[in-house]
Amino acid sequence: MSHVPNIRLNNGVEIPQIGYGVFQIEPDRTADAVRDALEAGYRHIDTAQGYGNEEGVGQALRDCGLSRDEVFVTTKLNNDRHGYDEAITALDESLQRLGLDHVDLFLIHWPRPKSDRFVETWKAFEKIASDGKARAIGVSNFRVPDLDRLAAETSTVPALNQIELHPWLPQDELRAYHREHGIATEAWSPLAKGGDLLSDERIVGLAEKYGKTPAQIVLAWHLQLGNIVIPKSVTPTRVRENLDVFDVELSDDDLATFAELENGTRTGPDPSNFG
């Protein structure tokens, strides 16, 4: 079993640097998929209210034989549940679906800046943390101005910002902001959804050089930047492959090759106008 290091969040809570993402895993396949991932060695699961599969995650947690504190569980607030009371009720509903009395990390899924409610929602997240229903609270898809507003209008710095991040979209500005403010960077779609990026000849060349697969080389790049990653796969060999990435150290020249891949491509929505 691969040993996955922890990253220490700004409130002292530790999160495994690789997690298993369950977006687009059908609800009735999720319990099996998560059980397999836990069996393969994952100890961090990333779900969301919007994925419709929290029950399956909870089922796997009950079945797996691991104790509650051995698995780090993240869920996210759905876009239609912003607001102080709504957010608190929505987490209670998630806990019920998961069969848990707390999550390890609760995230605002999208800022929805045009609706202008995320500050109020964040105040509910502060209450959720002080009540012990989430060991850490964070955000997802927040841009620099959104993080600035939280800093100006609330008293808790998010533990983490989960953002679209891969070699096409390395998010240098947000990563620098996070570093400066003690916010961990978590990469969603870390493999850019597994498509063309993994057949780019420069990635394929590096994979051959290091004796790894293209996906492993991309994940190794993330880890070297200090990112937390949550690759998703329902293919058993890939689930294991994505954990076997700790024996690669990319040279400075090879990191420079990654820098050439940046082209601004998003595989998902733009946070400025989504939701």
Ligand SMILES: NC(=O)c1ccc[n+]([C@@H]2O[C@H](COP(=O)([O-])OP(=O)(O)OC[C@H]3O[C@@H](n4cnc5c(N)ncnc54)[C@H](OP(=O)(O)O)[C@@H]3O)[C@@H](O)[C@H]2O)c1
């Ligand atoms: N906060 C947000 O707004 C947000 C948005 C999107 C995603 N997320 C989170 O991020 C997680 C991952 O993102 P994602 O699922 O969009 O993209 P991803 O992890 O970058 O890519 C998943 C795709 O890559 C394939 N794949 C996985 N491992 C592979 C490997 N070793 N070799 C080749 N192909 C591989 C998978 O195929 P198979 O499954 O068929 O093997 C799947 O089609 C999600 O599950 C979710 O938890 C968060």
